[in-house]
Amino acid sequence: MKKLSLFMLIILLMLLMPFSLLQTQPAHAESTQFINAEENTFLRDAPSPSAKKLTLLEKFSKVTVLSKEGQWSYIKHNGNKGYILSKTLTKQEPKKYEPKKAPVITNGLLPKANRSYTYEPSLEGGAKTTYKAAVNPDIRNSVSLMEEEFIGYTYIENENSFELGVAYSDVFFFSLSYPMKEKSTIYDTDYGIESDTKTEVTVESTSTTLKTKAGTFKNVVVIKYPNGSKLYLAKDYGIIRVTNFEGEITTELVSVK
Structure with a gap:
């Protein structure tokens, strides 16, 4: 009887072990990151450059990174979920490039004398x-x-x-x-x-x-x-x-x- 109880206990532990390990394994924490590509980039429905395009993400957009799969990140943006290349993301908010305003010319076009x-x-x-x-x-x-x-x-x-x-x-x-x-x-x-x-x-x-x-x-x-x-x-x-x-x-x- 004791042998049978011990056997049942071992079986129960074996059944519970995978679930217990899964529960204790640290989950990937969501993080806020930013699009830092040279151009606007597409959100895709699978981690592949040939996957279906879901929507276009503008440069500097704020996104939520849900997980990573190799070179790809699974993200959420404005209710849309999909994949983009991880190299297009940065944790630090990039500074937006603001082109310099063209000057307004009011003087100074005279050539210099003595030349x-x-x-x-x-x-x-x-x-x-x-x-x-x-x-x-x-x-x-x-x-x-x-x-x-x-x-x-x-x-x-x-x-x-x-x-x-x-x-x-x-x-x-x-x-x-x-x-x-x-x-x-x-x-x-x-x-x-x-x-x-x-x-x-x-x-x-x-x-x-x-x-x-x-x-x-x-x-x-x-x-x-x-x-x-x-x-x-x-x-x-x-x-x-x-x-x-x-x-x-x-x-x-x-x-x-």
């Missing part, structure tokens, strides 16, 4: 030409680029406009209104002719980075005219490039000394 600016093609669209920059004593806030005595151009800048004209004349190539805000429309008071006609032009960008032989320029102002031609202006340099309606370069700054 030589070489253009190829020249400002006339011809052969390579060097212009010497000097402050024009007769006009407030102006710098002249002279090819030789009495031959050249004059930039003028004030709180309302940025202008370029033929030196010692009343002829202006452009007179662009300030402020210049990216994706906005401004006026060119003298569009290629000597007149007071206002032409609407587009400030295509105030944050372009442009590389020429003269160097790399940041926060370049790109002005687009109705015919498709473009004017590229840089702080402390003035014109650094001009393109025609076909995108061909008709003037470009290639050297500054």
